[in-house]
Amino acid sequence: EVQLVETGGGLVQPGRSLKLSCVASGFTFNNYWMSWTRQAPGKGLEWVASITNSGGSTYYPDSVKGRFTISRDNAQNTLYLQMNSLRSEDTATYYCTREGRGFDYWGQGVMVTVSS
């Protein structure tokens, strides 16, 4: 059974940093691209970052480029999202997602609240 378990969320002040982790199980982690997708409270879904299966290439939308960094440790089956210079508009539930047939598996999500 595929499982994606995110940790690391919480309340953080504007301008500060936070790092999310996602532990994957139930599939061969290093065969898949992985992504982070977020959802602001009561809003729609927004893709945040993707990383190739080897970790050699990463992709971001303009809204987070230069502030967020996606990375992975294939030996530990773990995906990360380093978020710097956080803004109030980054407040959302962040989902770890596997890229296979679309975003075919999602974690349960972790809440990040950016507020003073």
Add this chain to the structure above:
Amino acid sequence: DTVLTQSPALAVSPGERVTISCRASESVSTGMHWYQQKPGQQPKLLIYGASNLESGVPARFSGSGSGTDFTLTIDPVEADDTATYFCQQSWNDPPTFGGGTKLELK
């Protein structure tokens, strides 16, 4: 970016057939996927590649379309289908989502 437009909400009675539409601002070929999200839960993949049913998803769900116009059909609708449905395209960069269609049962 490719903008995906969905109707905000629909209300149908159990047993009826419902179609949920998604229109793309530019062609996405068949790179369209559909997700169901129930309150307090993560999204769940229903349809990938415009018309392929994800394993374990009831055959009541189907998808169609190509280019710019896509449809998710539920026939017949059941009470458990109350949820928000999102389309998402992966053909053009960056990947984008529609705003979601909230399906309510009468």
